[in-house]
Amino acid sequence: MTPTKFLLAATLLTFPLHAEDNWPQFRGPNGDGRSDAKSLPVEIGEGVHVKWKAATHGKAWSSPVIWGNEVWVTTATEDGTELGVMAFDKTTGKVLHDKALFRVEKPQFCHKFNSYASPTPVIEDGKLYASWGAPAIACIDTKTCAILWERRDFVCNHFRGAGSSPIVWNGLLYYPFDGSDHQFIVALDKKTGKTVWEDKRSVDYKDIQPDGKVEADGDWRKAFGTPHVIEWNGKPLLLSSGAKAHYAYEPATGKEVWRFGQEGVHSASSRPVVAHGMWFLTPGFGKKNQLTALKLGGSGELNESSVAWRAVKASPTKPSLLLDGDYIYAVDDKGIAWCIEQKTGEVKWSERIGGDYSASPLLADGKLYFFSENGTVTVAAAAPEFKKLGTGKFDDGFMAAPAVSGKAMFLRTRTALYRVEE
Numbered sequence: 001m002t003p004t005k006f007l008l009a010a011t012l013l014t015f016p017l018h019a020e021d022n023w024p025q026f027r028g029p030n031g032d033g034r035s036d037a038k039s040l041p042v043e044i045g046e047g048v049h050v051k052w053k054a055a056t057h058g059k060a061w062s063s064p065v066i067w068g069n070e071v072w073v074t075t076a077t078e079d080g081t082e083l084g085v086m087a088f089d090k091t092t093g094k095v096l097h098d099k100a101l102f103r104v105e106k107p108q109f110c111h112k113f114n115s116y117a118s119p120t121p122v123i124e125d126g127k128l129y130a131s132w133g134a135p136a137i138a139c140i141d142t143k144t145c146a147i148l149w150e151r152r153d154f155v156c157n158h159f160r161g162a163g164s165s166p167i168v169w170n171g172l173l174y175y176p177f178d179g180s181d182h183q184f185i186v187a188l189d190k191k192t193g194k195t196v197w198e199d200k201r202s203v204d205y206k207d208i209q210p211d212g213k214v215e216a217d218g219d220w221r222k223a224f225g226t227p228h229v230i231e232w233n234g235k236p237l238l239l240s241s242g243a244k245a246h247y248a249y250e251p252a253t254g255k256e257v258w259r260f261g262q263e264g265v266h267s268a269s270s271r272p273v274v275a276h277g278m279w280f281l282t283p284g285f286g287k288k289n290q291l292t293a294l295k296l297g298g299s300g301e302l303n304e305s306s307v308a309w310r311a312v313k314a315s316p317t318k319p320s321l322l323l324d325g326d327y328i329y330a331v332d333d334k335g336i337a338w339c340i341e342q343k344t345g346e347v348k349w350s351e352r353i354g355g356d357y358s359a360s361p362l363l364a365d366g367k368l369y370f371f372s373e374n375g376t377v378t379v380a381a382a383a384p385e386f387k388k389l390g391t392g393k394f395d396d397g398f399m400a401a402p403a404v405s406g407k408a409m410f411l412r413t414r415t416a417l418y419r420v421e422e
Contacts, residue, residue: 023066023403023410026120026165026226027360032273033322035364035404041422042367042379044409045392051408051419052093056086060117061358061399062165064410064417067123070096070142071403071410073417074130076116080107083117083132085140088417090405099145102136102152110161120165120226120401122173129173129190133162137175139193149193157181163224163269169251170236172196174227178243180218185227185240185247187254197254203245203261220244223284224269232296239279241268246281246294260302264288270320270360273328276342278308280328282315291315291330293345309345314338320360320401322368324382331357331370339384349386353378360401362409371398375413394418 027033041049059078064071071088081104087097110116121130127148128140134157138150156179166175168190176185183201188194204221225241229251238251243266248257265286273280274296281292291311298306314330322329327348328340335355339348355372362369363382367389370378375394381387396413403410408421 021066021405022068022123023064023405024124025065025122025167026063027271027320027401028404031167031226031228031271033320033360033362033401034324035362037364037404037407039407039422040364040367040369040404040409041420042390043392044377044379044390044420046394048392049420049422051421054088054093054095054417056412056415056417058082058084058117059115059414061115062117062412063120063400064403064412065121065123065128066090066403066405066410067125067142071417072121072123072128072142073412074117074119074121074132076132078116080104080110080116080135083136085121085128085130085145087142087145090410090419093417093419097145101138101140101147102132102150104135107135108158108161110158114161114163115399116161118161118163118224118399122166122168124168129166129168131162131164131166131175133158133164134177134179135162137166137173137188137193139190151188151193154186155182157218159218159222165226165271167227167229169229169238172251174238174240174251176223176225176227176240176242178221178223178225180221183221183223183243185249185254187251199249199254199256201242201245201247202256202259203242219285220266222267224267226271228272228274230272230274237296239272239274241270241272241281241284243267246279248296258298258300258302260294260306262288267317269318270316273321273323275323278342280321280323280342282317282321282330285317289315289317291321291328291340291345293342311340311345311347314340314347314350316357318358322361322363322382324363327382327384329361329363329368329382331361333357335372337368337370337378337380337386339386348384351380351386353380353388359398362402362404364404369402369409371402371411373397373399
């Protein structure tokens with residue numbers, strides 16, 4: 001079995017139910033932004049193929065998750081003093097739950113570009129696993145909205161606000177804490193919330209001043225990436241991007257298998273994608289931000305010999321990548337979309353589609369969907385030649401990634417949740 005087939009097996013085992021109905025985590029059933037849905041509309045926008053629109057409240061950039069006939073999102077007040085959840089009927093848009101779960105007396109600072117509810121939850125039958133970073137991680141009963149367990153004891157200064165989303169695999173919930181004070185990753189028992197293992201990041205950024213004093217700049221010590229579990233050479237690997245390095249861990253124990261350091265960049269934000277034995281990295285913010293193809297394998301500290309190629313100009317800092325066939329599709333923060341050959345890094349096309357982008361794009365039925373911060377949606381063909389298929393505009397902008405169920409897309413803007421379909 002090839003490594004790519006191992007990857008597919010590992011991700012499908014995480015959520016074995018029908019991928020076309022449930023969208024259980026950030027970036028969907030396989031965590032890669034791909035949907036097997038057919039007949040999604042190409043022309044969409046305010047009032048165009050909108051079945052229902054439901055208002056949300058507060059300030060929250062988390063993406064919707066779907067199980068059965070329910071769509072869930074996390075919420076927070078703009079000042080971060082109240083954290084909660086909302087649930088909607090998938091068919092009608094009726095609000096099923098709208099509950100404040102936690103009070104925060106002294107919220108950490110959150111940059112105005114971020115929100116206090118940016119991490120996307122994970123949902124399964126009867127349970128929602130939600131995180132707001134250090135202020136709260138909880139398991140919630142989706143029938144009653146009761147808290148089954150909670151963790152509010154983790155210490156981490158997110159510095160600009162939390163952004164990493166939790167994932168669930170093989171009975172464990174994984175969450176990275178990459179802050180200005182502490183950088184570590186934990187695995188919790190998803191039934192009880194108890195810590196199974198905790199591993200400190202092995203690379204930290206420290207700036208040595210001329211007087212010999214060691215200081216650490218918070219922006220260079222934080223990250224917002226979501227982990228991902230793959231299977232490589234018959235063994236599972238937990239991939240996680242930290243502030244100054246990208247790591248592979250044993251998922252059951254937290255033992256670091258290897259790491260790949262990076263200089264001149266910080267605040268990695270994407271979820272890993274893997275193909276052809278390579279992890280395609282978007283390192284983060286900084287002048288040395290380059291889309292990097294890192295060869296899987298090895299042990300200890302990897303060096304440049306593990307780099308298959310780098311793309312000098314093409315690299316988002318916030319939106320995650322899409323893989324399809326032999327190509328990588330991406331949109332950078334300033335609205336340039338790219339198609340890049342996976343094996344070589346050759347750019348097949350780049351096109352300015354306009355707008356600024358934070359939301360990760362969607363791939364379905366050979367079509368790419370890009371969602372901008374001003375509410376514009378651009379649809380293009382997933383092909384080595386650029387072809388725009390459609391465009392539209394919503395009343396408010398997108399910070400959250402889309403979700404798909406059946407033949408419908410569920411889109412969260414800054415102020416509303418939509419069901420969009422033919």
